[in-house]
Amino acid sequence: MISLLNKRLRDRTLSAIDLYGKTLSDIENKSNLNAFVHVIRDGDQRAVDSHKRLQNGTQRPLEGIPIAVKDNFCTKGVPTTCASKMLQNFVPTYDATVVERLKAAGAIIIGKTNLDEFAMGSGTVDSIFGPTKNVWRSNPNQWHIAGGSSGGSCVAVASGMCVAALGSDTGGSIRNPASYCGVVGFKPTYGLLSRYGLIPLVNSMDVPGIIAKTVEDVVTVLSVMIGPDENDSTCVDTNLDTNSFQTDFSIDKCRIGIPEEYNCEGLSDEVKETWDFVANLINDFKGTVKKVSMPHTSVSIATYSVLNACEVASNMSRYTGLFYGYRSKNDHKSFDSLITTSRMEALGEVVRSRILSGNFFLLRSNYEKYFMQSLKVRRLISEDFKNIWKSNYDFLVTPTTLTTAPLLSEFKSLDNRTQCATQDYCTQPANMTGCPAITIPVKLSNNKMPISIQIMASNFDDIRLLQFANWLEKKLQFSQIHL
Amino acid sequence: MYIRKLLTKHTLQVINHLKLSRNKSTNAFDKHKWKSVVGLEIHAQISSESKLFSAAGTKFDAVVNSQVALFDAAIPGTLPRINEKCVEAAILTALVLGCNLNTESSFDRKHYFYADMPAGYQITQQFHPLAEKGQITFHVIDQNIKNLPYSKTSLIKQIQLEQDSGRTIYDDFSKNSLIDLNRAGTGLMELVFEPDLCNGLEASALVKELLLIFERIKTCSGRMEEGALRVDANVSITDSDKLGTRTEIKNLGSIRAVQLAVDYEIFRQLNLIKEGKEVVNETRGWDSITNKTISMRDKEVLQDYRFMPEPNLLPLNLNKFDIKKLQTNIPELPTVTRNNIMSKYGFNIRKTTTLMNEPVLLSMFFDIMNNDSLRNPSRVWNVLTIEFLTELNKRSIEPKQSEIPSSVIGEVVDLLDNNTVNLVHARKVIAKIFDEKNKSPSQIVIENNWEQISNIEEIEKLCKEVMLEYPKAVKDYRRGKLQAIKFLISHIAKKTNERANLALASKKLEEFLKND
Numbered sequence: 001m002i003s004l005l006n007k008r009l010r011d012r013t014l015s016a017i018d019l020y021g022k023t024l025s026d027i028e029n030k031s032n033l034n035a036f037v038h039v040i041r042d043g044d045q046r047a048v049d050s051h052k053r054l055q056n057g058t059q060r061p062l063e064g065i066p067i068a069v070k071d072n073f074c075t076k077g078v079p080t081t082c083a084s085k086m087l088q089n090f091v092p093t094y095d096a097t098v099v100e101r102l103k104a105a106g107a108i109i110i111g112k113t114n115l116d117e118f119a120m121g122s123g124t125v126d127s128i129f130g131p132t133k134n135v136w137r138s139n140p141n142q143w144h145i146a147g148g149s150s151g152g153s154c155v156a157v158a159s160g161m162c163v164a165a166l167g168s169d170t171g172g173s174i175r176n177p178a179s180y181c182g183v184v185g186f187k188p189t190y191g192l193l194s195r196y197g198l199i200p201l202v203n204s205m206d207v208p209g210i211i212a213k214t215v216e217d218v219v220t221v222l223s224v225m226i227g228p229d230e231n232d233s234t235c236v237d238t239n240l241d242t243n244s245f246q247t248d249f250s251i252d253k254c255r256i257g258i259p260e261e262y263n264c265e266g267l268s269d270e271v272k273e274t275w276d277f278v279a280n281l282i283n284d285f286k287g288t289v290k291k292v293s294m295p296h297t298s299v300s301i302a303t304y305s306v307l308n309a310c311e312v313a314s315n316m317s318r319y320t321g322l323f324y325g326y327r328s329k330n331d332h333k334s335f336d337s338l339i340t341t342s343r344m345e346a347l348g349e350v351v352r353s354r355i356l357s358g359n360f361f362l363l364r365s366n367y368e369k370y371f372m373q374s375l376k377v378r379r380l381i382s383e384d385f386k387n388i389w390k391s392n393y394d395f396l397v398t399p400t401t402l403t404t405a406p407l408l409s410e411f412k413s414l415d416n417r418t419q420c421a422t423q424d425y426c427t428q429p430a431n432m433t434g435c436p437a438i439t440i441p442v443k444l445s446n447n448k449m450p451i452s453i454q455i456m457a458s459n460f461d462d463i464r465l466l467q468f469a470n471w472l473e474k475k476l477q478f479s480q481i482h483l
Numbered sequence: 484m485y486i487r488k489l490l491t492k493h494t495l496q497v498i499n500h501l502k503l504s505r506n507k508s509t510n511a512f513d514k515h516k517w518k519s520v521v522g523l524e525i526h527a528q529i530s531s532e533s534k535l536f537s538a539a540g541t542k543f544d545a546v547v548n549s550q551v552a553l554f555d556a557a558i559p560g561t562l563p564r565i566n567e568k569c570v571e572a573a574i575l576t577a578l579v580l581g582c583n584l585n586t587e588s589s590f591d592r593k594h595y596f597y598a599d600m601p602a603g604y605q606i607t608q609q610f611h612p613l614a615e616k617g618q619i620t621f622h623v624i625d626q627n628i629k630n631l632p633y634s635k636t637s638l639i640k641q642i643q644l645e646q647d648s649g650r651t652i653y654d655d656f657s658k659n660s661l662i663d664l665n666r667a668g669t670g671l672m673e674l675v676f677e678p679d680l681c682n683g684l685e686a687s688a689l690v691k692e693l694l695l696i697f698e699r700i701k702t703c704s705g706r707m708e709e710g711a712l713r714v715d716a717n718v719s720i721t722d723s724d725k726l727g728t729r730t731e732i733k734n735l736g737s738i739r740a741v742q743l744a745v746d747y748e749i750f751r752q753l754n755l756i757k758e759g760k761e762v763v764n765e766t767r768g769w770d771s772i773t774n775k776t777i778s779m780r781d782k783e784v785l786q787d788y789r790f791m792p793e794p795n796l797l798p799l800n801l802n803k804f805d806i807k808k809l810q811t812n813i814p815e816l817p818t819v820t821r822n823n824i825m826s827k828y829g830f831n832i833r834k835t836t837t838l839m840n841e842p843v844l845l846s847m848f849f850d851i852m853n854n855d856s857l858r859n860p861s862r863v864w865n866v867l868t869i870e871f872l873t874e875l876n877k878r879s880i881e882p883k884q885s886e887i888p889s890s891v892i893g894e895v896v897d898l899l900d901n902n903t904v905n906l907v908h909a910r911k912v913i914a915k916i917f918d919e920k921n922k923s924p925s926q927i928v929i930e931n932n933w934e935q936i937s938n939i940e941e942i943e944k945l946c947k948e949v950m951l952e953y954p955k956a957v958k959d960y961r962r963g964k965l966q967a968i969k970f971l972i973s974h975i976a977k978k979t980n981e982r983a984n985l986a987l988a989s990k991k992l993e994e995f996l997k998n999d
Contacts, residue, residue: 074560087559094553096560197560203794232562233797314592314791317603318557322662335598335660362594362789371791 001163002217016064020047023066026161035155037129039111046108063106068156068165071112074197083127084117086319086326086346096197097229098208105224113152117348119201122423124151134405135159138447144405147177154181157211164212164221170201172427174209175439180405182441182450186210186218189459190434191236194229202311205431215470219245249467251285254394257292262398271399274442274451294384300429301421306374313358350416382433389458396456400439404449436462438469441478516722519749522678524715526671527703529572535670536563547663555668557601562795569670572702575809577642582617586801590793599649608643609790615641621692632832638677647671683745687738695817698842718748728762744769748776828860843882850889874913894924907981908933937984946991949974
């Protein structure tokens with residue numbers, strides 16, 4: 001898609017100024033989906049600049065391409081709310097590294113997309129801006145959820161408002177909504193992209209990632225953001241060459257593992273069939289497909305719940321309203337009562353309950369029992385992955401989500417923990433070990449909702465993962481059929 | 484200086500308190516059975532251009548909130564970045580204090596809500612500190628000369644890197660608390676000592692020695708008045724092998740405060756036990772006006788800091804640092820200087836320590852002696868640590884701010900050595916050189932006609948004069964009341980505006996009084 005746009009911009013059958021204008025009106029026309037929480041309407045000058053560069057041949061890789069950014073990435077001079085009352089009026093004075101690099105590559109940041117408050121959810125339902133609606137519908141009277149927490153970005157791409165968007169993935173927050181929305185969602189290896197400027201959920205698992213219509217577009221966007229960042233000590237200098245994506249990929253040399261533990265309770269028949277279908281397809285093309293075992297998969301969610309709550313409790317401590325963010329207007333007798341009231345009034349119930357449990361787990365008397373124990377289990381889950389790679393497997397193929405996108409009404413009837421525990425089952429282990437993972441759409445269900453598949457590879461084997469995803473995408477032809 | 488005097492007075496009061504209560508000890512309660520145990524935790528600000536985890540500057544007297552990077556204000560999405568200069572400073576400090584360096588250490592978050600700590604946690608090294616198991620040896624010297632100086636070693640448990648907090652300033656006018664984040668995020672070395680000290684004197688001697696070390700290795704400015712070095716003291720008393728319940732006195736900002744607060748706290752705890760009460764584990768502050776430790780009530784609730792590893796920093800690996808280079812560049816340390824002074828100039832520990840405690844005077848001492856090794860070291864010591872220092876104090880000038888070159892003081896020493904002036908006029912010369920900086924001491928002596936009278940004939944003449952003027956004193960002396968000579972000498976001094984060489988005069992007088 002991006003290469004197509006690039007070509008049209010270069011041969012002047014489309015101007016960057018028109019593209020920008022069309023994107024704005026498209027966003028306006030589809031505002032009922034509630035994908036954007038803030039649209040950047042004053043980007044005309046940037047569009048004009050891009051136009052000039054395209055005319056004088058100094059264009060950069062993403063010149064004039066509109067890209068949406070999840071509203072938990074800091075954007076200089078543009079509100080960054082995390083969909084929370086706490087940060088409703090927060091305007092950062094700096095750009096997140098990934099945003100800065102997109103801009104430097106000529107991309108036009110078109111707006112900020114909806115998410116669950118502080119990315120804590122898997123529906124894009126718990127937002128002060130209200131839920132984002134899935135562009136796919138099984139019936140004209142009801143909405144399906146977009147998935148989350150990067151639901152806004154996925155809907156923006158799925159509905160064609162823009163060709164690519166930034167999301168963040170801590171337990172599946174890119175892959176889950178990408179799967180529900182029938183788009184490609186890529187979670188890179190932890191440490192491949194800088195987290196500087198990404199407002200953290202769980203620092204040790206958060207990664208910025210890319211949502212696009214095609215794997216190739218993911219690679220194009222990735223290639224301008226990759227590279228070490230002195231502002232993020234956990235961002236690694238890998239020398240990963242995104243150009244190697246273009247080299248030949250032969251499936252017959254690949255060994256693919258199908259982890260049986262992912263065939264779990266709650267996995268719908270249709271998703272299971274899709275999984276089998278993909279495994280057979282790979283097999284038909286002479287890829288080696290074998291069942292493997294990852295025994296600690298089922299405890300991943302429980303472990304995640306503890307680690308997530310602990311880091312949330314810690315990361316949320318800064319939101320007191322003293323230096324920025326929401327401050328209660330009521331009179332206060334003390335510092336403690338001021339910050340208590342401000343936090344009470346401005347943080348949602350899901351956020352507050354995670355803070356409470358996190359603080360409980362971190363108490364001196366509980367630290368060993370919960371936090372340390374969870375770290376040990378995290379290690380075991382990570383070992384499961386290492387054992388697979390050691391046994392010479394190249395990729396793991398699993399479902400992304402257990403079902404297609406639930407109806408908004410059904411989803412709302414569940415509490416946040418149940419929502420996440422079910423929806424993150426297949427995506428979450430990758431965050432525990434940090435490995436790269438991608439979801440690509442495979443087909444539509446009987447009720448016309450997208451079903452996707454997830455592929456994982458060993459840490460920093462991102463480019464090969466993308467090559468495999470690209471191969472599979474070509475064989476599946478999903479985007480060509482349904483767009 | 485006024486404050487120093489005041490504090491000294493109070494020290495004595497506290498000590499007297501202790502003595503009184505010791506004497507009053509009852510049969511049921513024998514204070515001598517109780518021993519006090521003191522352990523220090525010292526926060527030393529690292530002298531570095533920028534903060535521990537951000538690029539913001541660390542200037543002490545900068546405009547409020549002007550030394551603040553986004554990270555220091557805990558702006559969402561910002562991440563810490565370790566400042567390698569701070570790590571080097573901590574490594575050097577640890578090396579000098581004989582610590583074992585941990586090749587790998589790590590950072591933790593310590594959570595508590597405090598208005599001047601924007602993130603809601605402090606990044607510190609709770610579980611795996613940079614260095615462990617060191618020691619510091621220092622001399623304990625009581626002002627009371629009857630108590631002999633002794634050497635003492637305190638063990639260091641660990642040295643860790645951590646962030647400083649900002650400052651909260653209460654504005655009386657607007658009735659608001661104002662926050663200055665200039666200090667927030669400045670690198671601190673926390674030095675945790677084992678509880679192996681006995682009293683305030685030992686505690687203050689330890690801090691003094693540490694300041695001398697910092698003076699040499701320059702990893703901390705040591706400016707306690709700017710808060711660059713702050714001391715927490717843990718104090719307990721026990722009558723068995725087990726440690727008693729301890730209290731922690733927070734944020735002691737001067738050497739005097741360390742000594743007074745610790746001694747007061749021991750005294751307070753002994754009195755509690757005597758009255759049959761119990762010592763409560765609590766944090767106390769030092770009130771320098773009443774000279775008492777006071778309970779800090781808001782902190783009485785047991786704090787649970789909910790420690791957690793800092794996920795945004797990699798473990799700190801010291802293999803990246805050139806430790807050998809740091810090791811070879813260690814300057815001469817105070818212990819070595821002290822031993823050199825004692826052996827080369829024959830000073831005792833008390834004299835040596837006095838000189839060492841004023842690094843500016845120490846360097847002047849070396850200058851003066853190196854310039855002319857025939858000078859009398861004791862005289863140089865006297866002129867510097869008594870006459871010159873007294874004049875500095877009179878004028879409220881810190882030694883490091885004095886602009887008097889050592890050569891000038893050396894000249895004063897020479898004027899004394901060759902009997903050009905006596906001590907009385909040497910003092911006057913020292914006072915004058917502050918006001919007339921362009922003149923040499925010799926010039927001042929000549930202009931003011933302050934030369935000592937050492938001419939024999941003149942002295943003899945003076946002796947004869949006073950003997951004639953005060954025949955009663957002469958008579959008294961000859962009857963065996965030898966003290967009377969002092970009376971005659973004082974009159975010679977008076978007659979000559981104290982210019983007469985009194986040693987010579989006294990010798991001559993004695994001769995005359997005995998012979999005639």
